[in-house]
Amino acid sequence: MKLLSHIFPHPQLTLLLTAVWMLLANSLSLNSLLFGLFLGIVIPAITRPYWPNRPQLRNWPMIAEYLLVVLWDIVMANIAVARIILFKRDADRQPVWICVPLDLRSPEAITVLAGTITMTPGTLTADLSAKGHNLLVHCLDAPDPDAVRDEIKNRYERRLKEIFE
Numbered sequence: 001m002k003l004l005s006h007i008f009p010h011p012q013l014t015l016l017l018t019a020v021w022m023l024l025a026n027s028l029s030l031n032s033l034l035f036g037l038f039l040g041i042v043i044p045a046i047t048r049p050y051w052p053n054r055p056q057l058r059n060w061p062m063i064a065e066y067l068l069v070v071l072w073d074i075v076m077a078n079i080a081v082a083r084i085i086l087f088k089r090d091a092d093r094q095p096v097w098i099c100v101p102l103d104l105r106s107p108e109a110i111t112v113l114a115g116t117i118t119m120t121p122g123t124l125t126a127d128l129s130a131k132g133h134n135l136l137v138h139c140l141d142a143p144d145p146d147a148v149r150d151e152i153k154n155r156y157e158r159r160l161k162e163i164f165e
Contacts, residue, residue: 009048014040055108059162066159070116073155077121084122084141096142097126098149100135104157107132109164116156123148 014037021036022028057063084093104110110132114125117137127136142148 010044010051013044016040017043055106055164057163058165062159062162066156066163069155069159070119073120077123081121081140088141093141094143096139096145096148098137098139098142098145100137100149100152100157102133102135102157103153104161104165105132106164109160110135112164113152113156113160117152 017040018033018036021039022032025032025036102110102113104113110128114128114135117123117125117135122140124138125135126138128134129136137148137152139145139148
């Protein structure tokens with residue numbers, strides 16, 4: 001068992017890298033699969049020193065739920081941003097900076113939250129406080145900044161806390 005953990009220090013990363021290579025190669029052949037598997041073994045082995053305390057993902061059903069929520073929010077935010085750009089006058093837009101206090105303490109969870117906010121059209125994570133207790137988020141149009149902050153905490157942070165902590 002120790003030999004397997006030595007060869008595959010991050011098995012999920014190995015599978016992900018192999019799958020990404022297969023998608024990039026756009027070829028379902030044995031050569032592509034073997035090279036993808038080679039990359040999936042070598043890259044985690046090389047980066048092992050940078051992952052001394054690998055995060056443990058605790059709640060796999062919550063991960064699936066989180067991904068579905070994020071995908072849904074990205075689609076809906078695209079529609080909302082298109083409406084704002086096409087139909088709302090500049091003078092009527094209410095761009096705002098929001099400080100989101102964080103309950104998360106795991107650097108990986110905070111990174112996922114910041115990335116999720118940035119991937120959602122209309123919002124952008126601009127900064128993390130020095131102690132990692134607040135995110136600075138810019139919103140394209142937020143008539144109620146408190147509602148945006150509460151939505152980030154309830155839709156994303158709460159789920160990430162269940163996944164990572």
